[in-house]
Amino acid sequence: MPQSYIKRILDARVYDVARETPVDQAPLLSQRTGNRVWLKREDLQPVFSFKLRGAYNKMHRLSEAQRAGGVVAASAGNHAQGLAMAAQKMGVKATIVMPRTTPLIKVDAVRGRGARVVLHGDSYDEAAAHADRLVKEKGMTYVHPFDDPDVIAGQGTVGMEIVRQHQAPLDVLFVPVGGGGLLAGVAAYVKYVWPQTKIIGVEPEDAACLKLALDRGRRATLPEVGLFADGCAVAQVGKETFRVIRETVDEVITASTDEMCAAIKDIFEDTRSIAEPAGALALAGLKKYAEREGCEDKDLLAIVSGANTNFDRLRYISERTEIGEQREAVLSVTIPERPGSFRAFCGVLGRRNITEFNYRYADAGSAQVFVGVSVVPGGDDLESLLSELAKKGYEVEDLTENEVAKLHVRYMVGGHVPDAVANERVYRVEFPERPGALAKFLSGLGQAWNISMFHYRNHGAAYGRILVGVQVRAAERKAFSSVMDDIGFRYWDETENRAYQLYLGQRPESGEN
Incomplete structure (x- = not known):
C-alpha cells in the first residue's frame, strides 16, 4: 500500500547532499490566473534537479560490497548528475549510460563530477538496455532512475517539504511525469497527509506513457517518444511507480511543446530562472487545468523539477513561446x-x-x-x-x-516552385541530433532522385528537422518510400500540406508532369 512509503520517506537520507528548496509564490501568474500559484523550486538543487534526492537515498542503502563494485545507471541527464554527485560524495565509482541525444550541458556536468559517461542509443530505453548489459558483464549495481522504492522515497521528500512549508492543504498539486518516481513519492506522502488535495500528473503529449497505462489499465510501451522534454522521454512508466500512482493520483494531463515553452517563459518572468522543458511541464499542466476548470482563488502548486538545458536551445523555446501562450x-x-x-x-x-x-x-x-x-x-x-x-x-x-508552417515555411517564404520542377514530393523528417545524422540522411537518399528543396534548422534541441522536396515520378514512389523507411528516421509526406501548397509548391495551373 502507498502508506508504507510514509516511513520510508520520513527516514530517507537526502540532506547530506540535497537542500530543502523553497516554495515561492508566482505573483505574475497568480494575478493572471486569478489563483494563488506556487512554485516548488527543485531547480535550485546543487545539480539543478530533484533527482539528487532519490539517487543519494538509494546509494546510502547499498551494502559495502555493492559500493565496492561500483554503480551504473541509464539517464537522460538529471538522474545521472544526481548519481554522479552521490557517488562522488561516498567515494564510489559510477558509470552513466546516456542517450546520444542528451544535451551537452548534462553530459559535461556528469563528467565534471567524476563519473564515467557512455553515450549509447537515441532514447532512455536504449541506454537502459546497455546499462543492463554492463551490470551482467561487470557485476556493478544498477541504480534505477525511478522504479525503485528507495529512489521513490528519496523523491518523496519533495512532498514532505511541501506539506511542511505550505502548512495549509493545497487545492491542487501538479507534478511532472517521466517514469513516475517523483509523482509516486510526492503523491504517496501528500495524499496521506492531505487527502483532500487533488494531485495531477503532467506529461508531454508525445511521451504520455502514464496516460497510456491508465487508459489501458496496465503498463504499456509507447511506440515512439518525443525528445523535446528529454527529462521525461520515457516509453513506459515504472512498475512500482504505476502501482503507487494508480492509488494516489487523481488525474493526468498532457502538455504540448508550445505550452511547455510558454511555461518556461512564465517561470522566468516570476523568478528570473530558466527551467528546462521537463522542469516547466507541471506549470504547463497547471495553466491548462486552471483554464479548463475556470477555477479562481485556489492554491495551486507546480513543481519546477529541473533547470538543465542548453543555452542555444533557448532560440527554439523563445520562437514557440508566443504561440504556446x-x-x-x-x-x-x-x-x-x-x-x-x-x-x-x-x-x-x-x-x-x-x-x-x-x-x-x-x-x-x-x-x-x-x-x-x-x-x-x-x-x-x-x-x-x-x-x-x-x-x-x-x-x-x-x-x-500547422507544424510545417511554424517550423519551416515561415522561414522559407519566397515563391512557388518553377514549372520546370516536375513531380515534386515534400517530406518532413525528424531525427536524433548528433554528428553524422544529416550526412546519413543525404547518403541514404542516394543519387536516384533530385532534391528540389531542402530546409534544415538546428534548434539546439535533442532532435533535428528537415523539410525536403524531391522529384519522384508516380511510378517510383513505392521505391522511394522503401528508401526512406530504410534510412530509419521518422518522416511524414507533406505534399498535400496547405502551407507548402500556398507558398512553395507549383501553382495549380502548372499541374504535374
Whole structure:
C-alpha cells in the first residue's frame, strides 16, 4: 500500500547532499490566473534537479560490497548528475549510460563530477538496455532512475517539504511525469497527509506513457517518444511507480511543446530562472487545468523539477513561446497586388502588433501573405480577427497549429516552385541530433532522385528537422518510400500540406508532369 512509503520517506537520507528548496509564490501568474500559484523550486538543487534526492537515498542503502563494485545507471541527464554527485560524495565509482541525444550541458556536468559517461542509443530505453548489459558483464549495481522504492522515497521528500512549508492543504498539486518516481513519492506522502488535495500528473503529449497505462489499465510501451522534454522521454512508466500512482493520483494531463515553452517563459518572468522543458511541464499542466476548470482563488502548486538545458536551445523555446501562450496567430492571407494594399490590410488588423510579414511578388493579380500577428489569449480575439478579415473580402487561413508552417515555411517564404520542377514530393523528417545524422540522411537518399528543396534548422534541441522536396515520378514512389523507411528516421509526406501548397509548391495551373 502507498502508506508504507510514509516511513520510508520520513527516514530517507537526502540532506547530506540535497537542500530543502523553497516554495515561492508566482505573483505574475497568480494575478493572471486569478489563483494563488506556487512554485516548488527543485531547480535550485546543487545539480539543478530533484533527482539528487532519490539517487543519494538509494546509494546510502547499498551494502559495502555493492559500493565496492561500483554503480551504473541509464539517464537522460538529471538522474545521472544526481548519481554522479552521490557517488562522488561516498567515494564510489559510477558509470552513466546516456542517450546520444542528451544535451551537452548534462553530459559535461556528469563528467565534471567524476563519473564515467557512455553515450549509447537515441532514447532512455536504449541506454537502459546497455546499462543492463554492463551490470551482467561487470557485476556493478544498477541504480534505477525511478522504479525503485528507495529512489521513490528519496523523491518523496519533495512532498514532505511541501506539506511542511505550505502548512495549509493545497487545492491542487501538479507534478511532472517521466517514469513516475517523483509523482509516486510526492503523491504517496501528500495524499496521506492531505487527502483532500487533488494531485495531477503532467506529461508531454508525445511521451504520455502514464496516460497510456491508465487508459489501458496496465503498463504499456509507447511506440515512439518525443525528445523535446528529454527529462521525461520515457516509453513506459515504472512498475512500482504505476502501482503507487494508480492509488494516489487523481488525474493526468498532457502538455504540448508550445505550452511547455510558454511555461518556461512564465517561470522566468516570476523568478528570473530558466527551467528546462521537463522542469516547466507541471506549470504547463497547471495553466491548462486552471483554464479548463475556470477555477479562481485556489492554491495551486507546480513543481519546477529541473533547470538543465542548453543555452542555444533557448532560440527554439523563445520562437514557440508566443504561440504556446496563444498570444500569436500565424495566418495566410490573400491580398490584391497593387499599391496601398498592404496599408489597407494593416488597417483591418488595427492596433495589433504584426510579428512577421512575408510575401514575394508572384503575379499582377494577388499576393499571398504569411503574417504573424499578436492576439489576446484566452478569448475570442483571434476569431474576431478572422471574421473581420473575411468581411473585408480577404481569403484567410489560420496556420497557427500547422507544424510545417511554424517550423519551416515561415522561414522559407519566397515563391512557388518553377514549372520546370516536375513531380515534386515534400517530406518532413525528424531525427536524433548528433554528428553524422544529416550526412546519413543525404547518403541514404542516394543519387536516384533530385532534391528540389531542402530546409534544415538546428534548434539546439535533442532532435533535428528537415523539410525536403524531391522529384519522384508516380511510378517510383513505392521505391522511394522503401528508401526512406530504410534510412530509419521518422518522416511524414507533406505534399498535400496547405502551407507548402500556398507558398512553395507549383501553382495549380502548372499541374504535374
